Amino acid sequence: MSNLPTVQSIYAAFGSGDIPAILGRLRDDVEWEYGLADSGVPWLQRRRGRADVAMFFQSLAALEFRKFEPTAMFESGNMVVALIDIELLVKATGKTISEEQETHIWTFDEAGQAMRFTHKVDSLQHYRAFVGS
Secondary structure (H helix, E strand, O other), X not given: OOOHHHHHHHHHHHHHOOHHHHHOOEEEEEEEOOOOOOXXXXXXXXXXXXXXXXXXXXHHHHEEEEEEEEEEEEEEOOEEEEEEEEEEEEOOOOEEEEEEEEEEEEEEOOOXXXXXXXXXXXXXXXXXXXXXX
């Protein structure tokens, strides 16, 4: 079973603001931002479970998305890797975050539910934009 269409539908739901559709694609005990060190940035926090992931989406209200463009997706086994070009404005500081090929890693269970997800980002850039330095 291919998980690539699931990731594509998640990004389509994100683009239309359909957060419940995204949450419905996640396991109840999903690990979000696994392996990420705490940078103090609200949208880059480790979370566990759908309720915690909903808080991730709430934290995105601090950002204005100027660009969110998936440019490539790769699948191997139960993993999908997506490369995303982004440009974000941190509303509180007026600082911009711009990344080419921000990496998203999705891991799926045998039922096709996302069980792990993480962003691989320039966390220093996110931190500086968040604090306004």
